[in-house]
Amino acid sequence: MFKGALFDLDGVIANTADLHFKAWQKLARNYFKAELPIELEEKTKGISRSDSLQVILDSLKITLTSTEFSHLANEKNEIYKAYLDKLTVADILPGIDNFIAELKTQHIRLALASASQNGPVILQKLGLATAFDTIVDPKQVAHGKPAPDIFIAAAQSLNLQPVQCIGLEDSIAGITAINASGAISIAIGDAAKLKAAYKIVADTTQLNLATVTAVFKH
Structure with missing residues (x-):
């Protein structure tokens, strides 16, 4: 696991x-x-x-x-x-709140590894701030995506190594960064564009504990 x-x-x-x-x-x-x-x-x-x-x-x-x-x-x-300012819990992508809840039941630690400096504000508006164990400040990493720095920092902030983690992204730059960090990359979106990911799902409704656990075991 x-x-x-x-x-x-x-x-x-x-x-x-x-x-x-x-x-x-x-x-x-x-x-x-x-x-x-x-x-x-x-x-x-x-x-x-x-x-x-x-x-x-x-x-x-x-x-x-x-x-x-x-x-x-x-x-x-x-x-x-x-x-x-108009962001609410209704803007959480379908299935994400359930997926996060599943991860929490298994004591999986969660980190936000976003290039956005507005991450804390957004999570607060979405009602998800307390779900995350840590939020990486993108200003504190030397190189942005596609460099792996932010994912390495995210794993370290959880007292883990990247190889003990999955990384979830929807961009080419993000998948490149996850792969370079050593974490297992899971992409959400267009399979043709995100083909470098270890696992690709079409949308967030396909994210669940069973799917990501199976990916990590391989």
Whole structure:
């Protein structure tokens, strides 16, 4: 039996992934009068705010000073937090609350390993803050996803090694990070895009204790 579960947040626990890109779209319209191509959503999924902004600027062929860059990154976060104000328990993805409850009954320790700096606020709004044993501060890890740092830190914060854990993600960058950390990767979403994962489920309703235990035993 594995001992720890390392969760991404956006698109795994709650339906907040779309809100990130919605905030980036609003920022691009406000500052650059530009419409972001939809394919950028996948490229910005799972990575840090700064890395996401750089992806967007590269796409628009825009160069900013470090001061301007910092200002826009902060502005995006303010837009995103305004969207989060409306977040409730109804935004927990289907099956996740039951899955977490199953893990807790088996004394599996839970860590949040999200690139989002708003993780604590989001879990509070979802009523899940007390379910997690630890939340990794993404600002405290040297390298963001697809580097494995945040998943290694998450396991260590549970006093575990990554090999004793499963990691749950919905992004290519996140799966790459889990695999590099040594944890067992479980992807939620498109099998073609997330083929590097050890196990793929189509959606969160397919996550349950039996499924993830079987994966770890293999």
